[in-house]
Amino acid sequence: MRPKKRQMLILPPMPARRTIAQKCDERSNALKIFTLGKP
Numbered sequence: 001m002r003p004k005k006r007q008m009l010i011l012p013p014m015p016a017r018r019t020i021a022q023k024c025d026e027r028s029n030a031l032k033i034f035t036l037g038k039p
Helices: 004-011 016-035
Strands: none
Touching: none
16 A cells, blocks of 8 residues: 555646646746846
8 A cells, every 4th residue: 555655646647747837837937036026
């Protein structure tokens, strides 16, 4: 059971992966805007 759970955590279903990627993109974009806005 543990190895299977671990695999699921490492490789989540596609929709979860996509949402995680979107969150990462949003975070990076926000950081870029924040750094550009700073003097």
